[in-house]
Structures are given as C-alpha cells and as structure tokens.
Amino acid sequence: MAIPKPTVARLDWVPSADPDKVSEPSGSKKTQGWSPNEPLPAQQENWILYSLSQWLKYFEDLTDKNPEKVVATLGTPSQVTSGDADFSAPQDAYDAAATAGGGVIRVLDVTVIGNLTANSNHGIVFIGLGAKSVIQGVVTVSGNKNAMRDLTIDGNISISGFDNLFDIHQTNSATFANTGADRNLYRINKGTAGTILSGGQQSNLVVSTTPFQITEAHNGMTLLVDVSTAAKTVILPPPRKGFRVRIKDHTGNADINPITIQRNAAELLERLAADFILDAAFGQKQVGADGTNYFFD
Secondary structure (H helix, E strand, C coil): CCCCCCCCCCCCCCCCCCCCCCCCCCHHHHHHCCCCCCCCCHHHHHHHHHHHHHHHHHHHHHHHHCCCCEEEEECCHHHHHHCCCCECCHHHHHHHHHHCCCEEEEECCCEEECCEEECCCCCEEEECCHHHCEEECCEEECCCCEEEEEEEECCCEEECCCCCEEEEEECCCCCEEECCCCCCEEEEECHHHCEEECCCCCCEEEECCCCEECCHHHCCCEEEECCCCCCEEEECCCCCCCCEEEEEECCCCCCCCCEEEECCCCCCECCECCCEEECCCCCEEEEEECCCCEEEC
C-alpha cells in the first residue's frame, strides 16, 4: 500500500556536521550501547540525529527523483479493505497517479474490474505480474506518455494519443486500435491470434483465409499469404497516415494463384483507381498510406 509523503518538516539535525558538536561513538560503544543512568554525551547524541537526518534526506531525494516511484496499488475491494491495495477501480488509481504528477501503478496478481480512460500527459505506468494481473474493462487512451506492461487486458483497447507504450497480453476476443499515428509503440500478445507490433518493428502473420480484412492492428506487420492451393484477396483498411503493411507470397504460388490487394473504398493505389494483382512467385509489396491514398514503398 502506498504511504503518502509526510507533511511535517524532515529532520535536518546539525547539517553542518560541526565537529565540535558531532562526534561519532566508538565501535565498542555502538555494540554495547549506553548503560542505565550513564550520562549521554551531547556530541554523540548529535551524531545519531545527524546520521538519521542524512539518511532521511537521501531516501527522500531518491524517491522524489525516481520516475518509476509507486504512487498507487491496484487490487480487489477486499485487498483495499485489508490495506494491501489503495484502489479497486483502475480509473480511481489512474486519477490518483495523475494528481500525484505521474508514477507507477502496481497491479497485484488478481483480476480488477472497471473501464479506464487514460487522458493524462503526466507519464503514468501500469505494471503487473503478467497473466496474473488482469484489468477487465475497456481501455481508452486519449492522453500522451501512458504505459502498460506485464499485465493482461480483458477488453478492447483504443489509442488516439501519442508517445504511449503498451507491452501486454490481450484476450483474443478483444480488439485493438491505434489512431495516434506512428508515435505509439506497442507489443500486444494475443495468444493464438499472434503478436501485434508497431513503431518500426515487424512481426509475421500467416494469412490463409480469403477475403482477409487488414485492420489497424496489422500496422507494421508482414502478412505471409498462403496461396498454395487457391488465390487470395486482402482488403486494405481506410488509409490512415503512417499506416504500413507488407504483403508477401510466402508459398511461391502467386504466379498461379495471385494475391489481390483490394482498396478499402474509392482511394487510389499508386495513383490508380484500381486494385493491384500480385502475381509473381514469392513476390511482395509494402503498402503505405498518406492519409488519403495508398502507395507502394
């Protein structure tokens, strides 16, 4: 449980360490301690308080400067009651972190229920324990500099802000969408659905169904199209600026079973109002968008 910082002044005893006032006890005295009724030398008492004040200052500076200081712990209502957690609702923990000016929200090894709107720009990080830490709810990220790592999201995720980082597991039934262009970095492990990567990284996904709808979740990926037995069609999403996807015949049969790269609507593809036929064995095309139309890189 996060403990609020005290509001009383921190002890700062004889900060000058004046040797006439501060004298360190001998090793034997530290081991034995003072005897009952023994007079206490003022210089040695001052040394004890001086030492304590210096260590307190060190830890205060360390926690204040640490960008990943824990500002809240997220758990179940019973854990809040027992004092092991500060909040049971993800939004309450997030709002408290925003009020604190940013920091880390620690998620315990439980499932917490509640939607989350991450609309702050303070730099707030949710850190969990992988599959043991689950947030069950819809996550909407409209702010900047938010992050989640080492936890599971059982709900849809949509990102419209910038400079956000997600390295998490997401349940297969949930959806993921990024409309914040290429200034977000995410690695979303969706179990049997594969891993979604963005931010200049690449991952592979085998496409064996047709028609296959390409979505925002495939941004930055290489789609390995299986045309070993039949031709395939892949359909592009709306042309958001910064979106890129590589489409490749990985079975070497596109000369017999071509791949149709189909436009989403009326946008142009390489300045043409027509779909593209990829008919070269082991051929590939990287398709990019400028916000209005598509082009080949």
